[in-house]
Amino acid sequence: MxxxxxxxxxxxxxxxxxxxxxxxxxxxxxxxxxxxxxxxxxxxxxxxxxxxxxxxxEGMLPTGPQQTVKQFLEEWLETTCKPPALRASTYVKYQKLIRSYILPALGRYQLQKLTPQHVQRLYRQKSDDGLKPKTIQSIHGVLHKALDTAVMWNLVARNVCDRVKPPKVPKPEIQPLTMIQAQELLSVAEGHRIDALLVLAVTTGMRRGELLGLRWTDIDFQNRCLHVRRTLDYLAHYGIVVTEPKTTKGKRKIELPDFVVEKLQQHRVRQLEMKLKAGADWKEEGYVFTGLQGGVLNPRYLVKLFKKVLKEAWLPDIRFHDLRHSAATILLSMGVHPKIVQELLGHEDITTTLGIYSHVLPSLQKETMEKWDIAFGHESGKEKEVN
Structure with missing residues (x-):
C-alpha cells in the first residue's frame, strides 16, 4: 500500500x-x-x-518558495504598498490592519496552506471581541488585495478570501445640522479663529483635509472661487502629510457666495495681524488656516476647537465630517440639483451622492408634485382641507 x-x-x-x-x-x-x-x-x-x-x-500551480503568511504580508507591504506606490495614509492603514489583526491570528500559517476557514474564524473572533463590522470589512479588503498579489506572483493557486464573507456593514448614521442649527453654529463662531473655516465647511461641504490643505494661492478673490488641489492630514509615525485628492473629481473648482468671500477677506486680515504679533517666530507656508505661529493647523487640534464651538452653541456633539453631510443635506433641501451637489462635494459618481443622501429625496419629490399642482392650477390636499 x-x-x-x-x-x-x-x-x-x-x-x-x-x-x-x-x-x-x-x-x-x-x-x-x-x-x-x-x-x-x-x-x-x-x-x-x-x-x-x-x-x-493552466499555469496556475504555485511555484514560489514556501513561506508563512507573516513573511509574505511583510514583504508585500514593503514592496507593493510603501509610498510613493500608495498614499501614505493608505500604507499606514494597511500596516495597522495587518500588524494589529491579521498577523496575530494568521501569521504563523504557511501561505499555501491558508484556508477560507482560517480567515472566516478570524472574522468571527474579531466580531465576538466587539470589533466594528467596518473594521472587519477593512481587514477583509487588505487581506483580499494582498492575496490577489500572491496569486499574481504564483505563490498560491487561489485567493481564499473569495470564499469568505465578512460581516455586512450597516449604513452609517449621519447627523447633519439643519439650516437653523447651521446658522446658530456660525453665529456663535463669529470672531472665533476658525469661523471662516466653519463657514467654508458648512457652505461648500469641503472635507477637513481639503480645508486644512487650502493655500491663499488657491483662492481667486476676483472671480469669487477657490480650487481644491490638495488634502492635509496627520498620520501616526508620519506626522503631517500633504497629498493630492484621491480622485480626479476631488480636484475641483468651487464658486463662492459673496458673504463667504467677505469672511475669507476678514480672516486674511486677522492672519496678517497674527503674523505681525508672532514676528520672527511666524512660519510662513501659505496656508489659509494655520496655527498661532503659522505653519499648518493640526487636524486633531481643529477637532478640539470645533467641539468647543459646538458646546458653546448648545448643538449636538457631531463629528467634523458631519458638516460635510450638513452642507449636502441643506443644499438638496434648498432644491439644488443633485448633480451640482456631487460636483461641489467632489464625489466621483452621482450614485455616491444619491446613495448617501437618499433620505432627503422623498421630501423633494413631494415638493415637485406640489409644483405640478400649482402649474396646472390644481388645489393641493392641504388647501382642500383648509377650505
Whole structure:
C-alpha cells in the first residue's frame, strides 16, 4: 500500500502511507519539482490530484518558495504598498490592519496552506471581541488585495478570501445640522479663529483635509472661487502629510457666495495681524488656516476647537465630517440639483451622492408634485382641507 502507483505521461500518483494513516498525492509542478499533498481519503486524494493537474496545465500551480503568511504580508507591504506606490495614509492603514489583526491570528500559517476557514474564524473572533463590522470589512479588503498579489506572483493557486464573507456593514448614521442649527453654529463662531473655516465647511461641504490643505494661492478673490488641489492630514509615525485628492473629481473648482468671500477677506486680515504679533517666530507656508505661529493647523487640534464651538452653541456633539453631510443635506433641501451637489462635494459618481443622501429625496419629490399642482392650477390636499 505504501508504494506509489505512477500514472502515465507524468500525470502524478496516489498512494497510502500506513505509518501516518494518510493518502499521499504526488505530482510534478510547472517548475519541474515534485509536489506532495497528504489527505485523509482516497476520494479526496483523487480530487486533489485532478485539481493540481488542471492548475498545472493552466499555469496556475504555485511555484514560489514556501513561506508563512507573516513573511509574505511583510514583504508585500514593503514592496507593493510603501509610498510613493500608495498614499501614505493608505500604507499606514494597511500596516495597522495587518500588524494589529491579521498577523496575530494568521501569521504563523504557511501561505499555501491558508484556508477560507482560517480567515472566516478570524472574522468571527474579531466580531465576538466587539470589533466594528467596518473594521472587519477593512481587514477583509487588505487581506483580499494582498492575496490577489500572491496569486499574481504564483505563490498560491487561489485567493481564499473569495470564499469568505465578512460581516455586512450597516449604513452609517449621519447627523447633519439643519439650516437653523447651521446658522446658530456660525453665529456663535463669529470672531472665533476658525469661523471662516466653519463657514467654508458648512457652505461648500469641503472635507477637513481639503480645508486644512487650502493655500491663499488657491483662492481667486476676483472671480469669487477657490480650487481644491490638495488634502492635509496627520498620520501616526508620519506626522503631517500633504497629498493630492484621491480622485480626479476631488480636484475641483468651487464658486463662492459673496458673504463667504467677505469672511475669507476678514480672516486674511486677522492672519496678517497674527503674523505681525508672532514676528520672527511666524512660519510662513501659505496656508489659509494655520496655527498661532503659522505653519499648518493640526487636524486633531481643529477637532478640539470645533467641539468647543459646538458646546458653546448648545448643538449636538457631531463629528467634523458631519458638516460635510450638513452642507449636502441643506443644499438638496434648498432644491439644488443633485448633480451640482456631487460636483461641489467632489464625489466621483452621482450614485455616491444619491446613495448617501437618499433620505432627503422623498421630501423633494413631494415638493415637485406640489409644483405640478400649482402649474396646472390644481388645489393641493392641504388647501382642500383648509377650505
Amino acid at each position: 505504501g508504494k506509489p502507483r505512477q500514472k502515465a505521461n507524468g500525470e502524478g500518483s496516489i498512494y497510502y502511507r500506513e505509518e501516518i494513516k494518510r493518502w499521499v498525492v504526488s505530482f510534478y509542478g510547472t517548475d519541474g519539482k515534485r509536489k506532495y499533498r497528504k489527505v485523509k481519503t482516497k476520494r479526496e486524494a483523487q480530487e486533489v490530484l485532478r485539481q493540481a493537474l488542471q492548475q498545472r496545465d
